[in-house]
Amino acid sequence: MNLEKYKFYKDKIAFNFLAKTPKNAMEIINILDGNVFIGILSNQFKTVEEGIKYIKNYQKEAPTANISIGLGGGDPNQWKVAAKIAGEVNPAHVNQVFPTAGFTKGYLKAKGFDDTIVNALIGPTGEPGKVKISTGPNSSRNKSGIVDVDTAILMLKDIGIDSIKFYNIHGDSCLEEVKKLAEACARNGFPIIEPTGGITKENIINIIKTCLDAGCEKVIPHIYSYAINKKTGLTDINIVYDIYSEVKKLL
Numbered sequence: 001m002n003l004e005k006y007k008f009y010k011d012k013i014a015f016n017f018l019a020k021t022p023k024n025a026m027e028i029i030n031i032l033d034g035n036v037f038i039g040i041l042s043n044q045f046k047t048v049e050e051g052i053k054y055i056k057n058y059q060k061e062a063p064t065a066n067i068s069i070g071l072g073g074g075d076p077n078q079w080k081v082a083a084k085i086a087g088e089v090n091p092a093h094v095n096q097v098f099p100t101a102g103f104t105k106g107y108l109k110a111k112g113f114d115d116t117i118v119n120a121l122i123g124p125t126g127e128p129g130k131v132k133i134s135t136g137p138n139s140s141r142n143k144s145g146i147v148d149v150d151t152a153i154l155m156l157k158d159i160g161i162d163s164i165k166f167y168n169i170h171g172d173s174c175l176e177e178v179k180k181l182a183e184a185c186a187r188n189g190f191p192i193i194e195p196t197g198g199i200t201k202e203n204i205i206n207i208i209k210t211c212l213d214a215g216c217e218k219v220i221p222h223i224y225s226y227a228i229n230k231k232t233g234l235t236d237i238n239i240v241y242d243i244y245s246e247v248k249k250l251l
Helices: 022-031 048-063 078-090 099-111 149-158 175-187 205-212 237-250
Strands: 014-019 036-041 068-069 117-123 131-132 146-147 165-166 192-194
Touching: 014 022, 014 099, 014 237, 022 036, 022 048, 036 048, 048 068, 048 078, 068 078, 068 117, 078 099, 078 146, 099 149, 131 149, 146 149, 149 165, 149 175, 175 192, 175 205, 192 205, 205 237
Parallel strands: 014 036, 036 068, 117 165, 165 192
Antiparallel strands: 117 131, 131 146
C-alpha cells in the first residue's frame, strides 16, 4: 500500500464527498486542492455492469478524481457489488463491511490493484472502548459481535486492511468512543480512521481534533447528505469551501 499516492492536507486529512457528476467532482477537487476521495455509491446501479460502465466514463471525464466506491448507508448487502465494480475500475478507495474487507483486499490485489485503500466498517456500541464488528450481511442480524477496540484493529491488521470506518457516529455525539478507537489505531500502528455519519461544518473540527490528538496518523471524514443540495442532488461547493476553511484553522 502506497499512501503517498494520495493527497492528504498537511499529510493528515483527506475528505470523502459524493459528487453527482464529473463536473461536480472536479469543482470539489479544485476547492480541496486534491485532498479528497470522490464517493460513488454502488446501490444506485441495477447491475454490476452498469456500475462499471458508469464509473469508467466518470473517470474519463474527471481524470484526477480519486474514486471511492461506497455501499450506500453502510448496506452490507452491497459488499459484493462494490467489490466486483472495484475489480474492474481500479478505484482509489473502496468501502466494505468488517467481515468482507479482507476478501475484497485480496481480490483487488489479485487483479493487480495494490494501492486501493479498502476500509472495514465497524459500529459504535455506546460503550467507549468497545465496537461492533458484526457488520456483514449475515452477522449484522445478530446483536453480538462486540469486541474491544484493540482486538478489532489487530484483526484488520492480520488481513492487510489499512483503514477503519466508524459509522454511524451521529456527528460529535459519541466523541469518547471515537477517541478510544483512534487511540487504538495509534497504539497499534494502524494508519487511517474514517469517521462517518452526521458530520457538519459545526462539528467536524471536534471530530478531527479528537482523532489527531489521540495520535491517529490520517483521518478521512465522510461528509455526504449534509453537503448535498436537495434540489439538484449536487454537492454544494460553498459547503465544501466552508468545511475546508474550518479544517485549515485547525492545522
